[in-house]
Structure formats: structure tokens, C-alpha cells
Amino acid sequence: MFGYIIRRILFALPIAIGVSIVCFSLVYLAPGDPLQTVLPPDATAETIAIVKHEYGFDRPVPVQYAIWLWHVVQGDFGRSIASRRPVTLEVFGSLANTAMLALFAVPVAFATGFAMGAIAGCYPGRILDRIVTGAAVIGVSLPNYWLGLVLVIVFAVEYMVLPASGMGKSGSAAFSLWRWSDAQFLVLPVVTLTMIPIGIIARTTRAAVAEVRSQEFVTTLRAMGLGEGAVIRHVLKNASPQVLAVMGLQFGYLMGGSILVETVFTWPGSGFLLNKAIINRDIPVLQGTILALSLVFVATNLVVDLLQATLDPRIRRA
Amino acid sequence: MDGGIASLPLLHVDGLSVDFVTREATVHAVSDATFNLKPGEVLCLLGESGSGKSVTLRALMRLLPEKRARIAGKVTLGGRDVLALQGNALRSFRGGTVAMIFQEPMTALDPVYTIGQHLMEAIRRHKGGSRAEARKRAIELLDLVKIPSPERRIDAYPHELSGGLRQRAMIALALSCGPQLLLADEPTTALDATVQIQVLVLLRRLQKELGMSTIFVTHDLGVAAEIADRVAVMYAGRIIEEGPVDDVLRAPLHPYTAGLLASTVHDQSPDQDIAAIPGSPPDLRRLPPGCSFAPRCAKALPACNDGFPHPTYPVADRMVRCWRALPL
Numbered sequence: 307m308f309g310y311i312i313r314r315i316l317f318a319l320p321i322a323i324g325v326s327i328v329c330f331s332l333v334y335l336a337p338g339d340p341l342q343t344v345l346p347p348d349a350t351a352e353t354i355a356i357v358k359h360e361y362g363f364d365r366p367v368p369v370q371y372a373i374w375l376w377h378v379v380q381g382d383f384g385r386s387i388a389s390r391r392p393v394t395l396e397v398f399g400s401l402a403n404t405a406m407l408a409l410f411a412v413p414v415a416f417a418t419g420f421a422m423g424a425i426a427g428c429y430p431g432r433i434l435d436r437i438v439t440g441a442a443v444i445g446v447s448l449p450n451y452w453l454g455l456v457l458v459i460v461f462a463v464e465y466m467v468l469p470a471s472g473m474g475k476s477g478s479a480a481f482s483l484w485r486w487s488d489a490q491f492l493v494l495p496v497v498t499l500t501m502i503p504i505g506i507i508a509r510t511t512r513a514a515v516a517e518v519r520s521q522e523f524v525t526t527l528r529a530m531g532l533g534e535g536a537v538i539r540h541v542l543k544n545a546s547p548q549v550l551a552v553m554g555l556q557f558g559y560l561m562g563g564s565i566l567v568e569t570v571f572t573w574p575g576s577g578f579l580l581n582k583a584i585i586n587r588d589i590p591v592l593q594g595t596i597l598a599l600s601l602v603f604v605a606t607n608l609v610v611d612l613l614q615a616t617l618d619p620r621i622r623r624a
Numbered sequence: 625m626d627g628g629i630a631s632l633p634l635l636h637v638d639g640l641s642v643d644f645v646t647r648e649a650t651v652h653a654v655s656d657a658t659f660n661l662k663p664g665e666v667l668c669l670l671g672e673s674g675s676g677k678s679v680t681l682r683a684l685m686r687l688l689p690e691k692r693a694r695i696a697g698k699v700t701l702g703g704r705d706v707l708a709l710q711g712n713a714l715r716s717f718r719g720g721t722v723a724m725i726f727q728e729p730m731t732a733l734d735p736v737y738t739i740g741q742h743l744m745e746a747i748r749r750h751k752g753g754s755r756a757e758a759r760k761r762a763i764e765l766l767d768l769v770k771i772p773s774p775e776r777r778i779d780a781y782p783h784e785l786s787g788g789l790r791q792r793a794m795i796a797l798a799l800s801c802g803p804q805l806l807l808a809d810e811p812t813t814a815l816d817a818t819v820q821i822q823v824l825v826l827l828r829r830l831q832k833e834l835g836m837s838t839i840f841v842t843h844d845l846g847v848a849a850e851i852a853d854r855v856a857v858m859y860a861g862r863i864i865e866e867g868p869v870d871d872v873l874r875a876p877l878h879p880y881t882a883g884l885l886a887s888t889v890h891d892q893s894p895d896q897d898i899a900a901i902p903g904s905p906p907d908l909r910r911l912p913p914g915c916s917f918a919p920r921c922a923k924a925l926p927a928c929n930d931g932f933p934h935p936t937y938p939v940a941d942r943m944v945r946c947w948r949a950l951p952l
Contacts, residue, residue, distance in 0.1 A: 522731040525687055529726075530746045530797065531719030540734050618736050619781045 423511020
């Protein structure tokens with residue numbers, strides 16, 4: 307097991323480096339000259355040369371990458387072109403806001419989705435299964451920005467029980483989960499965000515549970531005289547590595563923040579920041595956000611791999 | 625049939641039928657099976673794939689899906705009506721009174737639980753006791769089925785053992801709660817030839833030592849000759865012949881049994897053809913009106929298509945269902 311952990315971590319490193327190369331290349335992949343946004347349209351050739359030198363654009367690309375990476379490793383992503391604030395502050399501030407949504411959306415979505423899928427998988431073809439499967443399909447297919455708008459219309463406009471958008475008057479910095487006047491702003495975005503993961507996890511769990519239940523060893527467990535509860539415990543443990551893989555992805559998506567949902571609710575999270583950075587052509591912010599989110603994905607996958615290995619001994623040998 | 629109180633049957637199966645009902649058709653997997661099993665006796669269910677051997681075993685243990693499998697007839701084990709068992713009584717019966725060994729030990733054990741966890745769960749389910757006691761008993765069981773270094777192997781996962789050791793672990797699991805009746809569903813078929821013999825010898829020794837009644841399903845006549853006291857030959861869901869193993873294999877009464885014996889590779893000279901039974905078994909959804917073997921039978925009479933023959937007992941202690949065996 308120890309060897310497996312080391313191997314997995316070593317595998318994660320090249321992926322992280324690859325991701326950083328892609329993020330760096332954004333400067334060159336994005337259409338247009340990155341300098342255009344900084345320079346006035348009537349800049350002289352001399353000014354352009356000076357600014358180019360200033361930003362290091364006159365050096366060979368691999369050298370630029372090495373310098374950029376060296377700064378990134380030290381936590382320096384440069385400054386935002388739009389706000390002139392350090393990118394690190396912008397990225398971590400917005401990531402923290404999105405994490406606050408995820409903090410509630412993840413347990414709600416994972417527990418609900420898993421429970422729904424497990425119930426459906428235990429009674430395939432029965433009414434309960436059809437209800438759950440139908441609900442899961444609806445959850446996956448509803449466009450969540452639309453659902454967000456409907457929720458706003460119902461709960462904020464019609465009944466006025468919940469706020470429509472934003473983080474409240476204390477804003478991002480003074481936001482407290484323990485004050486209802488702040489925390490109520492979380493409710494609608496969290497509900498909106500959970501729908502897709504609930505649907506996806508329910509369907510994955512249902513398929514995994516139904517598949518495991520048809521395996522021969524389940525008959526052995528019954529032949530051992532085990533009750534239905536004990537049998538289901540075995541089945542769920544067997545199904546869980548598959549479900550975990552999907553949960554890992556969904557966790558990554560939730561941490562990445564939904565551009566659409568955060569825009570609907572003007573929630574200043576990473577999706578919102580990404581949207582703003584794209585509109586402003588704010589390359590340093592884009593690089594920083596995408597790199598940070600990619601690293602969240604890499605780390606999540608690592609954790610999922612390790613969890614899967616503790617649940618299924620056959621994975622440890624791979 | 626059974627004389628004396630000492631030989632009172634442990635298991636009494638009377639007119640057992642299993643139909644699988646689907647929307648399209650009804651599959652008559654087992655029809656009207658009747659047999660008895662005395663304490664300590666070994667009965668071999670012989671027959672080709674799809675003849676209803678495994679379904680019979682699963683019906684005896686109530687392992688068939690209740691929704692789709694319609695079971696009729698009467699099964700009595702030690703005076704208890706097996707088909708009427710419900711809830712906790714049924715669960716105690718499974719594993720406690722009757723245990724089953726499956727054909728494929730790789731898929732029949734839970735891949736994410738160790739051998740020891742399987743054994744301990746079964747032991748604690750039926751006998752209670754602490755984890756430490758159950759573990760001690762589990763090691764004893766692994767030792768009983770001759771698994772080398774059981775203290776180490778108890779923590780192995782199924783995929784970490786060879787096929788032979790896995791099947792031994794499966795046997796240990798079946799024996800863990802001292803069943804009165806052991807059901808073995810082709811327990812050696814999935815194993816290598818050399819391992820097959822070892823497992824067979826082990827099973828025979830354990831059966832003798834523990835005095836368990838055993839029903840052994842196989843399609844291998846050699847295995848039957850090796851282990852059985854009695855054999856019951858199944859064809860298309862019916863027991864068509866039953867009797868002491870030596871008599872049935874030496875002088876079969878039913879043409880199908882004779883055909884099976886003739887089609888076995890056994891002492892022939894290499895250039896001699898093996899006599900195969902022509903044709904194939906009938907569709908279990910549409911059984912012929914008469915004897916289901918009649919379409920393939922070289923000795924069929926016109927009467928064979930009229931109805932399925934009733935059991936007859938031409939010799940003491942032997943049963944056959946064939947029109948030719950009836951006095952005409």
C-alpha cells in the first residue's frame with residue numbers, strides 16, 4: 307500500500323507539470339497579442355519594445371516558461387491586468403467563495419445521490435427505481451442557470467424568503483457562515499449546484515449497485531445466511547470505487563465553480579472570476595485560476611485513487 | 625423404499641418443480657423431482673448443462689429469486705418444511721443447516737473481503753461469539769481444508785489465492801457452521817485436472833469425517849463414480865433414473881443414461897469413435913408432450929410420445945421413468 311501511495315504521487319507530478327505548461331501557453335494560444343490590452347493603440351514601436359522587454363516577452367519561450375514557473379512556485383502569479391491586484395489574492399479569494407458553496411453542495415449532493423442510487427440499484431425495475439431514475443434524469447437535464455432563475459423568481463421575488471443574489475452587505479471579506487443574514491445567501495446557489503451532481507451520482511451508483519448485485523458472490527452471501535442489510539453492505543463496498551471516481555470529478559467541477567450559476571447569483575467565486583477574466587482578456591488571472599483549478603483536479607484524483615485502493619485490494623497491485 | 629428407522633431420510637424431496645416465469649414464456653427448469661437422502665449419504669445429480677441440476681440445488685436452499693421462480697412440491701429437511709421457511713428462520717437455515725459450494729470460487733467470493741472476513745462473518749452470524757473466537761475458529765477451518773499456513777492465508781483476498789486454495793476456502797466457508805446437508809454445485813469443474821482430484825479427495829474425506837449428507841452436482845460420470853453412494857440422472861428438468869451408483873453406472877435402465885455412459889471417454893482404443901447421443905436437449909419453454917428424451921431416443925416406442933412416463937421401480941431401490949421399463 308505504501309508503495310502504491312508513492313507511485314500515485316509520482317504519477318501526479320508530471321500531470322501537474324503538463325497542466326502548468328498548458329496554462330502558460332494560454333498567453334500564446336489566446337487570439338491577439340497579450341500586449342494589446344496593456345498598450346495604448348497609438349504606442350510607438352519603441353514603447354512596444356520597452357514594454358515587451360519589461361514583461362520578458364523578448365526572451366525565448368522556454369526561458370519565459372521557466373521564469374513564470376519559478377514565480378508561480380513561490381506563489382506569485384503576477385498582477386491582474388484589469389484590477390492591478392496580485393493574481394494570488396484574486397484567485398484564492400474567489401476560490402474560497404466557491405469552496406464555501408462546495409462545502410455545502412458536496413455533502414448534500416454526494417449523500418443524496420448515493421442514497422438514491424443505492425435504493426434504485428437494490429430494486430431495479432420497481433416503482434422506486436423508476437421514480438429515482440426519472441428524478442436523476444431531470445436533475446442532469448435541467449439547465450442549472452434556468453433552474454437558478456426559477457428559484458430566484460419563486461423564493462426571492464414571489465415569496466421573498468431568500469435573497470436573490472450576491473453575498474450580502476458584509477461582502478466576501480466579512481462573510482460569516484454562522485450569521486443567517488449572511489448564510490441565507492448560500493441557499494439558492496447551493497440547491498442549484500447540487501442538482502447535476504445528484505443526478506450523475508445517483509445514476510452511477512444505481513448502475514454500479516445493480517451490476518454488483520448480479521454477481522455470483524451475492525448468492526454466496528445469501529447462502530451464508532446473511533440478512534439483506536449485511537448483503538447490501540457488501541454490495542455497496544464493491545460498488546463504491548466506481549462511484550468514488552465520479553464523485554471525484556464532480557468535486558472538481560464544484561470547486562471549479564459553475565460560470566453560469568455563479569453569474570446568475572453574482573456569487574464572486576472562481577467561475578465568476580474566470581468569466582470576468584475572459585471578458586477582460588486578463589491573461590495572468592486566467593493562468594492563475596486555471597492552474598489553481600487544475601491542481602485541485604489533480605489533487606482530487608490523487609485522493610480518489612488512494613481511497614479506491616483502500617476499498618478495493620485489487621487496485622493496490624496495479 | 626426405505627426400510628427401518630435407522631435409515632429414515634434426512635431430506636425428502638417430493639414432486640419439486642421450478643418454473644421461471646417471464647413475460648414471454650415459462651421455462652420449466654425442474655419438473656416433478658422426487659428423491660430422498662439419508663444421513664451421511666452422498667447423492668450425485670448427473671446431467672448435461674441446462675438439465676436442471678443447479679436449479680434443483682438452489683431451490684433446496686431457497687436461493688432462487690422469489691419473484692421470478694415459481695417453486696412447487698414439498699421439501700422436508702429433518703422434519704422441517706423448507707419451502708415454508710421465512711425471515712430469520714430461513715436465514716438460519718441457509719449456512720446453518722444447509723451450505724453450498726459453488727462452481728467458480730473466483731466469482732463466488734466477495735473480491736473486496738478477505739477469506740477470514742468471509743469466515744468470521746458466517747461464524748458470528750450463526751454461532752455468535754467474539755471476533756477473536758471467530759478468528760480462531762476460522763484458522764481451524766482453513767487448517768481442516770488443508771490450506772497451508774492458515775494464520776497467514778486468513779488475511780488473503782480471494783484474488784491472492786490460487787484456484788485450488790480458493791475452492792478450499794469456499795469449502796471451509798460452507799463447513800463453517802456445521803451444516804447437516806452440503807450442496808456442491810460442480811465444485812471441481814472450474815479447476816485444473818490435478819487440483820480437481822485433490823479437492824475431490826478432500827471433499828470425500830471431510831464428508832466421511834463429518835458425516836454430512838451431500839448432494840453433488842456434476843456432469844462428470846468419473847466424479848460421480850468416485851464420490852457418490854447414489855446417483856440421480858437428470859434430463860430436461862426431470863430425474864429420469866435414480867439408484868445406487870454402481871448399479872446405475874454398470875447397468876443403466878434408461879436409454880439416456882446408457883447414452884451418457886457410451887459417450888464417455890473411457891478405456892476405448894484411440895481409433896474407436898465415441899458414440900454421441902444424436903440431437904440436442906429440448907427447449908425448456910416448449911417441452912414435448914411425451915417423454916422429453918423420445919425425439920433423440922434410438923429405442924423410442926410409439927407410446928413414448930403420449931405422455932411422460934411415471935416412475936417405476938423395476939428393481940428394488942432403483943427408479944426409472946421410461947415407457948420401455950413398464951410392463952406393456
